[in-house]
Amino acid sequence: MLPGLTRNAEINPALSGRVSVRNLTWGTDDADLVHQTVPYDVVLVADCVYWESLYAPLLDTLTV
Numbered sequence: 001m002l003p004g005l006t007r008n009a010e011i012n013p014a015l016s017g018r019v020s021v022r023n024l025t026w027g028t029d030d031a032d033l034v035h036q037t038v039p040y041d042v043v044l045v046a047d048c049v050y051w052e053s054l055y056a057p058l059l060d061t062l063t064v
Contacts, residue, residue, distance in 0.1 A: 027057035 006021040020040075043062060049055060 024061065026054065026061045 002021060002023060009015050009019045009021055012019075024043075045058075049058060
């Protein structure tokens, strides 16, 4: 999925230079996202939680 998302962000002029596509492993302290030098305003996820047991790891990761 990431290559397709990256390509879509690259070819969309409204997003060029404003959007970054990154992998995020839930339930971990993902240093690449959490400790990056460029601040972010939004983490966008869609249709990513199918099982209730995944809610807590996602929330834990996003609230680091």
